[in-house]
Amino acid sequence: MKTIRGLLFIAVLIFLMPLSSFAHTPILMCEEDDGQCECRGMFSDMSTAVGADIIVKDDSGRVILKGKINRDGDFVFPIPKTHYTVMMSAGPGHETDPWDPSEEY
Secondary structure, eight states: OHHHHHHHHHHHHHHHGGGTTSTTOEEEEEEEETTEEEEEEEETTSOBOTTOEEEEEETTSOEEEEEEOOTTSEEEEEOOSSOEEEEEEOSTTOBOOOBOGGGOO
16 A cells, blocks of 8 residues: 555656646545545645645535544544545645545546
């Protein structure tokens, strides 16, 4: 899993290099493994999104879990028993699109 995370990090870095004018575009990368969902929050300048809110919702839009990105840039939680989406909010204008585990390749 660490290899996949490393490859994703490099791919995001390469993709976002031309976007340096958008220095604080939020980025949320999540991955399910061993019954847990591990999310990493950062900005396009590769700084971690420490303290950013994580919101997990079910299909009806009900919030089933809230948390914050830790000092390492991570938020880990048990995979809900229902379909869910995850988004990160680092303040107005700094929100990610919802991450949906069913849309992973």
